[in-house]
Amino acid sequence: DAEITQSPRHKITETGRQVTLACHQTWNHNNMFWYRQDLGHGLRLIHYSYGVHDTNKGEVSDGYSVSRSNTEDLPLTLESAASSQTSVYFCASSSGQGGYEQYFGPGTRLTVT
Amino acid sequence: ILNVEQSPQSLHVQEGDSTNFTCSFPSSNFYALHWYRWETAKSPEALFVMTLNGDEKKKGRISATLNTKEGYSYLYIKGSQPEDSATYLCAFLHIKAAGNKLTFGGGTRVLVKP
Numbered sequence: 001d002a003e004i005t006q007s008p009r010h011k012i013t014e015t016g017r018q019v020t021l022a023c024h025q026t027w028n029h030n031n032m033f034w035y036r037q038d039l040g041h042g043l044r045l046i047h048y049s050y051g052v053h054d055t056n057k058g059e060v061s062d063g064y065s066v067s068r069s070n071t072e073d074l075p076l077t078l079e080s081a082a083s084s085q086t087s088v089y090f091c092a093s094s095s096g097q098g099g100y101e102q103y104f105g106p107g108t109r110l111t112v113t
Numbered sequence: 114i115l116n117v118e119q120s121p122q123s124l125h126v127q128e129g130d131s132t133n134f135t136c137s138f139p140s141s142n143f144y145a146l147h148w149y150r151w152e153t154a155k156s157p158e159a160l161f162v163m164t165l166n167g168d169e170k171k172k173g174r175i176s177a178t179l180n181t182k183e184g185y186s187y188l189y190i191k192g193s194q195p196e197d198s199a200t201y202l203c204a205f206l207h208i209k210a211a212g213n214k215l216t217f218g219g220g221t222r223v224l225v226k227p
Contacts, residue, residue, distance in 0.1 A: 101159035
């Protein structure tokens with residue numbers, strides 16, 4: 001069965017370190033998204049990609065970067081982790097244009113100390 | 114920045130009672146409205162994708178309606194059960210948002226008490 005996975009599921013890191021969160025999907029979806037979950041804000045979009053070599057900034061992109069070298073993967077990098085980036089991160093994917101549902105990964109809980 | 118509001122933020126429902134809550138979104142440049150169910154410690158799962166004004170969708174005891182002209186959608190839970198306890202998210206898709214770039218509301222957290 002097709003799926004979307006994230007790793008690691010939990011991560012503790014120190015302020016200033018570079019951290020990369022992995023997202024891998026086997027749906028063969030063109031669209032991939034990274035969100036962070038914050039109390040009172042629901043899900044906020046960090047970065048997204050509509051295909052290989054395409055990346056775009058979301059509403060809370062400062063301090064994050066992504067790259068899309070193939071269809072299956074969209075790793076999220078925190079260049080220099082800050083305590084404000086402590087959150088739960090969700091990756092999602094969807095096919096095509098318009099009103100296609102998004103499929104979410106299980107989430108990565110990141111703590112920056 | 115698109116404004117997608119959900120109300121109430123949380124509600125407690127007695128088992129067996131029915132309930133409903135609201136998602137408000139911009140009434141112009143509408144393309145689609147999504148509803149997701151998000152259980153604690155799990156990831157969001159799609160309930161409905163609605164695209165037409167007047168749309169009504171149903172999945173078991175959960176249903177949703179859509180009014181694109183006035184910019185709101187209602188989600189209804191009939192005969193609530195403890196397993197309906199979750200956060201329900203709506204998400205708006207703007208007509209000019211290429212691909213599937215959604216703007217999420219803050220969610221309505223539903224707790225069904227036995």
